[in-house]
Amino acid sequence: MHVVVALILSLFSMVGLWQPAQDAKPAASKPSDTKAVAGDTKSGESWGGTVSLPGGVSLDFTVVLAKGSGTISIPMQGAKDIPLSDVSVAPDRLTFVLKPAGAPEAAWAKFDVKLGADGTSGEGVLRQNGGEFPVKVSKITAGEAVAGDTWAGPITLPGGITLDFSVNLARTSGTISIPAQGAKDLPLTDVSSADGRLVFTLKPSGAPEVAWAKFDLKIGADGTSAEGVLRQNGGEFPVKVTRLAPGEAPKAHARPQEPTPPYPYKVEDVTFENKAAGITLAGTLVRPTSPGPHPAVVMITGSGPQDRDEALLGHRPFLVIADHLVRNGIAVLRYDDRGVGKSTGHFAEATSDDFATDAVAGVEYLMTRGEIDHAKVGVVGHSEGGLIAPIVASARKDVAFIVLLAGTGVPGTDVIVLQGKLINIAMGKSEADAEAEAQKSRKIMKMITDGAGDDTIRGEMLTITIDALKVDPSSANLPEGEMIKKAGQVVEQQFAQIGSRWFRRFLALDPRDYLKKVACPVLAINGSKDLQVPPSQNLGEIEKALKAGGNKDVTVKELPGLNHLFQHTMTGAPGEYATIEETFAPEALEIVTTWIKQRTALK
Numbered sequence: 001m002h003v004v005v006a007l008i009l010s011l012f013s014m015v016g017l018w019q020p021a022q023d024a025k026p027a028a029s030k031p032s033d034t035k036a037v038a039g040d041t042k043s044g045e046s047w048g049g050t051v052s053l054p055g056g057v058s059l060d061f062t063v064v065l066a067k068g069s070g071t072i073s074i075p076m077q078g079a080k081d082i083p084l085s086d087v088s089v090a091p092d093r094l095t096f097v098l099k100p101a102g103a104p105e106a107a108w109a110k111f112d113v114k115l116g117a118d119g120t121s122g123e124g125v126l127r128q129n130g131g132e133f134p135v136k137v138s139k140i141t142a143g144e145a146v147a148g149d150t151w152a153g154p155i156t157l158p159g160g161i162t163l164d165f166s167v168n169l170a171r172t173s174g175t176i177s178i179p180a181q182g183a184k185d186l187p188l189t190d191v192s193s194a195d196g197r198l199v200f201t202l203k204p205s206g207a208p209e210v211a212w213a214k215f216d217l218k219i220g221a222d223g224t225s226a227e228g229v230l231r232q233n234g235g236e237f238p239v240k241v242t243r244l245a246p247g248e249a250p251k252a253h254a255r256p257q258e259p260t261p262p263y264p265y266k267v268e269d270v271t272f273e274n275k276a277a278g279i280t281l282a283g284t285l286v287r288p289t290s291p292g293p294h295p296a297v298v299m300i301t302g303s304g305p306q307d308r309d310e311a312l313l314g315h316r317p318f319l320v321i322a323d324h325l326v327r328n329g330i331a332v333l334r335y336d337d338r339g340v341g342k343s344t345g346h347f348a349e350a351t352s353d354d355f356a357t358d359a360v361a362g363v364e365y366l367m368t369r370g371e372i373d374h375a376k377v378g379v380v381g382h383s384e385g386g387l388i389a390p391i392v393a394s395a396r397k398d399v400a401f402i403v404l405l406a407g408t409g410v411p412g413t414d415v416i417v418l419q420g421k422l423i424n425i426a427m428g429k430s431e432a433d434a435e436a437e438a439q440k441s442r443k444i445m446k447m448i449t450d451g452a453g454d455d456t457i458r459g460e461m462l463t464i465t466i467d468a469l470k471v472d473p474s475s476a477n478l479p480e481g482e483m484i485k486k487a488g489q490v491v492e493q494q495f496a497q498i499g500s501r502w503f504r505r506f507l508a509l510d511p512r513d514y515l516k517k518v519a520c521p522v523l524a525i526n527g528s529k530d531l532q533v534p535p536s537q538n539l540g541e542i543e544k545a546l547k548a549g550g551n552k553d554v555t556v557k558e559l560p561g562l563n564h565l566f567q568h569t570m571t572g573a574p575g576e577y578a579t580i581e582e583t584f585a586p587e588a589l590e591i592v593t594t595w596i597k598q599r600t601a602l603k
Helices: 317-327 352-366 384-395 412-426 431-449 454-471 480-498 501-508 535-548 586-599
Strands: 045-053 057-066 069-074 079-090 093-098 109-115 121-128 131-139 149-157 161-169 174-178 183-192 197-202 213-219 225-232 235-243 266-274 279-287 294-300 331-335 372-382 402-405 522-527 554-559
Touching: 057 079, 069 093, 109 131, 161 183, 161 197, 174 197, 197 225, 213 235, 266 352, 279 317, 279 352, 294 317, 294 352, 294 384, 317 331, 317 372, 317 586, 331 352, 352 372, 352 384, 352 501, 372 384, 372 586, 384 402, 402 586, 412 431, 412 501, 412 535, 431 454, 431 501, 454 480, 480 501, 522 535, 522 586, 535 554, 554 586
Parallel strands: 294 331, 294 372, 372 402, 402 522, 522 554
Antiparallel strands: 045 057, 045 131, 057 069, 069 079, 079 093, 093 109, 109 121, 121 131, 149 161, 149 235, 161 174, 174 183, 183 197, 197 213, 213 225, 225 235, 266 279, 279 331
């Protein structure tokens, strides 16, 4: 199963706020043909300001002035160093104009600001499209964070995960981008660079305050780096960032296995119905260019809301697997989970059983396609998908084969307890401490599966959480009332997950009940360093259950040196996932492809 990353993100839709006309985009303007007024500007002067727009919206900006010219940056619109015209700074006045390329004069953004007696701040108006909007500015001091400043670095999260991000900050606003989560230019609030600190908050829409991501970083003496913490859900996570030079892009990990167009096969966006659930699944079907009919697979993602590529921490494993299979003559259907991407439905309300019906709908869809060999349609599932695949195959006898990539062979309670213990050891905890935490987890899981009341479970969780806070240096000295309050917030946030229908079903679901009913050929593979679905716990149980049901075509392999994502790894810890360039080991791709070709008589 996939690690749940701490940051909970909310996507916002932003319009170009400089203009009332919503289709105008001044941030994309080009240098104007109008000559700037020469005169009394000082090279390198920076002014930070705010425009008050209709509806109570405030928009931060920075202008940087050279002699007779300048630029403007507007972080909330992704605009950086856009050229200005008609720039002038007199002792008592600041004026400049933003002229979007090809726009009529009425759409030009004309700033006119009267400076105060000390010449370091002022108020005025922005005139545009017949309207006037209040503007306030102040001169930016040396070393102060300004609009257009970009800071980038990692957050260290539980499980040793490092999550790279970048922020573009103005004085009181900014944006954050987190490539591994597909998040770009999400608005920030409570932004400040005062007193040598960078402070900003990401507030997920509708989330309680405990779920807000609050950053507090101290800027180093040289002004080019900062360190501090992210506080969220009662935890504190280390953060380090550096200020990027003008034009410098945030670091990005290479993903050499990801295919790029043009592709030597057909790519088709498709939709299909899960009629019983009343939802539409959206996905991508890739198939060879030859007429066919071709063998095909439906791919099922792991736990958590996943898109059709199973995008995770900057990797897109299903894209890589699909590319390799189709180049070898096997068509592939991969789709967004219900409620994710372009698929309809509600992810949070579903269980593994519901996701199985989505996969069945995918199989049924492939059976309608003339290019597909209907007798050779199989299912490939990763992690929770490897749990769901036997459910599908036990219900649909026309499924020709299944492939379990790090699938589970024991109930979810056993998987989660051992997973937590192994990850804690990989992070440096002693065997004894890791075992003690594992037993606490098992106690909570057993209470859930035994049907204990929610209040009883919360009470036990609160006791465990308070005990943990008492030995945590960051919280050990909190007053009793504050500690109890903090523990309560943590428990409520955690209970929202473990109290869900999905979690309760996963804890009790025993995959062996379904594996015994699977009659088609099965390939089950795991990496030897998989800490999330340990092969020592699961592979043997998968094999025993299949054979106990009379299955005669069972192939089980443990692949040396690979982690839960089938990457070559040092320790298998989830913290390595994002930093490893490899998405899916070539030997694992070959094993899966060769096995399917043998079972479908594909040469």
